[in-house]
Amino acid sequence: MNSHTMAPVALSTHGPQLSPIVAGAWRMAEWGMSVAQRVRWIEQCLDLGITSFDHADIYGHYTVEALFGEALEAQPSLRARLQLVSKCGIKLVCAQRPAHALKSYDTSRAHVLASVDASLQALRTDHLDLLLIHRPDALMDPDELADTFQGLRAAGKVLHFGVSNHSPSQVALLNRRVPLVTNQIELSPLHLNALGDGTLDQCLDLGLRPMIWSPLAGGRLFSADDERTRRVRDTLEALAREHQVSTATVAYAWILRHPARAVPITGSQRREALQEAVAALDVRLSAEDWYRVWEASEGRPVA
Numbered sequence: 477m478n479s480h481t482m483a484p485v486a487l488s489t490h491g492p493q494l495s496p497i498v499a500g501a502w503r504m505a506e507w508g509m510s511v512a513q514r515v516r517w518i519e520q521c522l523d524l525g526i527t528s529f530d531h532a533d534i535y536g537h538y539t540v541e542a543l544f545g546e547a548l549e550a551q552p553s554l555r556a557r558l559q560l561v562s563k564c565g566i567k568l569v570c571a572q573r574p575a576h577a578l579k580s581y582d583t584s585r586a587h588v589l590a591s592v593d594a595s596l597q598a599l600r601t602d603h604l605d606l607l608l609i610h611r612p613d614a615l616m617d618p619d620e621l622a623d624t625f626q627g628l629r630a631a632g633k634v635l636h637f638g639v640s641n642h643s644p645s646q647v648a649l650l651n652r653r654v655p656l657v658t659n660q661i662e663l664s665p666l667h668l669n670a671l672g673d674g675t676l677d678q679c680l681d682l683g684l685r686p687m688i689w690s691p692l693a694g695g696r697l698f699s700a701d702d703e704r705t706r707r708v709r710d711t712l713e714a715l716a717r718e719h720q721v722s723t724a725t726v727a728y729a730w731i732l733r734h735p736a737r738a739v740p741i742t743g744s745q746r747r748e749a750l751q752e753a754v755a756a757l758d759v760r761l762s763a764e765d766w767y768r769v770w771e772a773s774e775g776r777p778v779a
């Protein structure tokens with residue numbers, strides 16, 4: 477690993493500083509790890525320079541934050557060495573939240589404040605470094621939400637705010653009231669929407685680094701067998717041979733090649749997979765390499 481490449485990056489002029497690769501905790505409940513193994517996983521991430529961890533209240537049906545919090549409690553010195561990102565705004569119907577009668581979105585003051593308090597308690601921490609609204613809420617009142625954010629910041633419970641899966645107009649609406657630091661979105665060689673719908677243009681325009689979820693299409697880049705995925709995989713494998721890195725590393729390098737200076741979130745529990753993500757910071761694809769992947773994904777050359 478090149479130590480320069482793992483230097484923290486600012487998501488916006490307002491901060492925060494995150495590691496250029498973030499570790500995602502979405503799947504942690506499926507990993508079946510003991511507390512000691514969770515501590516070890518966090519330490520492995522830190523050893524690789526991955527200091528930022530992505531959560532949401534709903535991950536693992538509202539269980540993942542507490543799994544991570546148990547690890548922080550077991551090894552309290554870890555908290556000062558890492559940054560915690562979490563999300564709220566989705567209400568799942570499940571045993572952990574018996575009051576929820578319908579899967580729905582909620583960005584009301586009452587829900588956001590209660591959700592943040594629950595996240596802080598589960599994570600065994602006194603603050604989140606970054607809170608994101610998980611999905612656009614059709615009933616969002618931007619003035620009330622901006623005011624809620626400011627209250628959370630004044631209370632020291634959340635240091636920075638952003639959104640996830642929001643359209644450019646939704647980002648603009650909220651960002652005019654309270655500075656947002658990111659839009660966390662899906663982007664991969666199998667998911668190109670953000671390239672053409674104005675999302676990445678807006679990140680460039682506002683100087684926000686997007687955080688990228690499912691950079692390997694949730695693993696489908698390796699497991700799916702449809703024609704499009706086979707085409708993309710063949711192209712990534714050819715580039716991997718040329719650059720003498722792994723296929724996953726090329727997929728990350730493809731995301732990192734965009735001038736929006738994205739921050740990918742890995743979803744893996746495996747150390748080698750985390751290393752493959754970090755290795756991409758040292759790979760610079762040419763524009764033609766980048767368009768070879770685009771062409772394979774779209775199934776046609778550019779116009």
Ligand SMILES: NC(=O)c1ccc[n+]([C@@H]2O[C@H](COP(=O)([O-])OP(=O)(O)OC[C@H]3O[C@@H](n4cnc5c(N)ncnc54)[C@H](OP(=O)(O)O)[C@@H]3O)[C@@H](O)[C@H]2O)c1
Pocket residue numbers: 499500501502503530531610640641660661688689690691692693694695696698724741742743744745746749752
């Ligand atoms: N904001 C949102 O709406 C949203 C939505 C989804 C996810 N996220 C965030 O984004 C993070 C990443 O998403 P994701 O988990 O879908 O990411 P991903 O990196 O696209 O997929 C990770 C999955 O692919 C598997 N995989 C198979 N081959 C792999 C390889 N060679 N290298 C790495 N992984 C491989 C992993 O299994 P192994 O563990 O066995 O490697 C894991 O199950 C989540 O943890 C979450 O924090 C956010």
